[in-house]
Amino acid sequence: MEAAALTQCAPGCWAFTQPPGGWFLNNAGLIPGRRRALVVDSLATAALERDFLVRTQPIIRLETGLIVVNTHSHADHVYGNALLPPSAIVVAHPVAAAEITRIGLALAFDTPQVEWGDIAIRTPDVMVADQIEVDLGDTTVSVLHLGPGHTRGDLVVWHEATRTLYSGDLVMSQVTPFFLSGSPLAARATLERLRSLRPVTIVPGHGVVGGPGLLEANITYLDELLRTAAELACSSLAPHQIRSHPGIVVPSGWVDPERHFVNLYAALCDLSPEIYGAQVDHRVAMELLGPMRLDPRLTVKSDL
């Protein structure tokens, strides 16, 4: 098991990564400025969030205000919000904010084998439907909604000065993307907009930090996914048959490859909503997924 790491991935830009980045092992980011520090995402469990806050303490000046961007509503990116200092300002897309409130701690109740700790729902304070510029004192950061994809309310953080992109789960690194609550077709268009930013460094939502190759790998995956779904849509394959269909190849070497089946189902909904419905049926998707393989660091009791 590789330990979590806090690294400076570009001048003034930090990444907190949890390789290999499977279920609930997401990344976070930090851009510390003279007046404010911007944090990208919180972590899944109270123990992981405390580890992040302790490790980043020497980098964040105590007197600086904290702005925390939740890139989307999924539990691993927001549950740690509850452990942030009360003065922190939490930012999210309005769709994500509504989902955070609506879904609450449901995932924690559904996965009692995870040691969630004293998490709680902390709803965002500021909504970004389009974009905002955040002045950190000595540098400026953009928070952008470039379209839906991984979910219907995705934000990315863009540090133009170093061309560093914090992509949230729109880009994964050696980890299978996941479109249970999003749209592969919309993601393809959104990734094109991310490509036009011409990032040099990408901190993905899960997996190790990389360069533009990460974006290209995700685009290649989506193109192949949508091509396969277009073929399957012609044969009117039923969603529950996706897993056993001989023509479906799961990408090799990427973490959590079983997500590919749900992604295909989501792509079928995108391409033929009149047959498959506008969005995946959650129960069918969960059957396609099968049991989640959880990393031991999520299930061990912590002394923290």
Ligand SMILES: [Zn+2]
């Ligand atoms: Zn996610």
